[in-house]
Amino acid sequence: MKATLIKLHWLSSNLFGLDPQRLIRSIRGLPAFLNDRAAFRKAFAGEMKLKPCLHDRYEEGGATKSEYFWQDLLVARAIYQANPLKHVDIGSRVDGFVAHVASFRECEVFDVRPINTTVPGVIFRQADLMDQNSLPITDDDGYCDSLSCLHTLEHFGLGRYGDPINPQGYKLGLTNMSKLLRPGGTFYLSTPIGHERVEFNANWVFDPRSIVRCAEAQGLVLKQLTVITAANGAQQSEVDAESLAALALPNYQLGLFIFLKL
Numbered sequence: 001m002k003a004t005l006i007k008l009h010w011l012s013s014n015l016f017g018l019d020p021q022r023l024i025r026s027i028r029g030l031p032a033f034l035n036d037r038a039a040f041r042k043a044f045a046g047e048m049k050l051k052p053c054l055h056d057r058y059e060e061g062g063a064t065k066s067e068y069f070w071q072d073l074l075v076a077r078a079i080y081q082a083n084p085l086k087h088v089d090i091g092s093r094v095d096g097f098v099a100h101v102a103s104f105r106e107c108e109v110f111d112v113r114p115i116n117t118t119v120p121g122v123i124f125r126q127a128d129l130m131d132q133n134s135l136p137i138t139d140d141d142g143y144c145d146s147l148s149c150l151h152t153l154e155h156f157g158l159g160r161y162g163d164p165i166n167p168q169g170y171k172l173g174l175t176n177m178s179k180l181l182r183p184g185g186t187f188y189l190s191t192p193i194g195h196e197r198v199e200f201n202a203n204w205v206f207d208p209r210s211i212v213r214c215a216e217a218q219g220l221v222l223k224q225l226t227v228i229t230a231a232n233g234a235q236q237s238e239v240d241a242e243s244l245a246a247l248a249l250p251n252y253q254l255g256l257f258i259f260l261k262l
Helices: 002-015 020-043 067-082 094-102 169-180 208-216 241-247
Strands: 087-090 107-111 122-126 144-150 181-193 197-199 203-205 220-229 233-237 253-261
Touching: 067 094, 067 144, 067 181, 067 220, 067 233, 067 253, 087 094, 087 169, 094 107, 094 122, 094 144, 144 169, 169 181, 169 208, 181 203, 181 208, 181 220, 208 220, 208 241, 208 253
Parallel strands: 087 107, 087 144, 107 122, 144 181
Antiparallel strands: 181 253, 197 203, 220 233, 220 253
């Protein structure tokens, strides 16, 4: 039942712009708004127009339960501490993680969609990660020593962002990303994990073992796995076979994998 309600909320808010939770908070906030307006008007004689914001008083001071919040924070901090020579990001949110990194260092961003704004600290390249010919892959030495792909791999090959339809898209993408990374480099990857399936055309949810097997075939070794949920925040997981098998059972969590390129 809970999973069904979450899915209905996602559909209503993301597809149709209707957020039932915000609606309830706004209705709840209406009496306080009217009282506050009357009190302010009584003490203020200048021009005043109405632009009601009814729901904010019943929300937390910031969105600290979001999986995007945790992945962006944790990976940006890791990159700051590692201080790599060249960091490349693949398709992560420019208004989230990329902005975090660009605040303290230069990074390159590859995305299948264009970015038409000049952003300080960001070098942009439009590229399809499923097509090796659109990438700066020239030899076995790699292109960068640090690579991130946050909440992106699960979209490859589903056409959601104008990319070609390809059921093997995530495997091609992971293969090409490994070729970008130099030996000894670090790869930060986040993607939904749980009972493996395609939720067309939104995303894949991967059995974490599928990701690890695909990565290992490209010379990537799993060094750390963090599981992120709204209820528990970020929790580090063991990376043994039993733990990975257990993580394939829930319906949905976010897995933040850190791989080392051999």
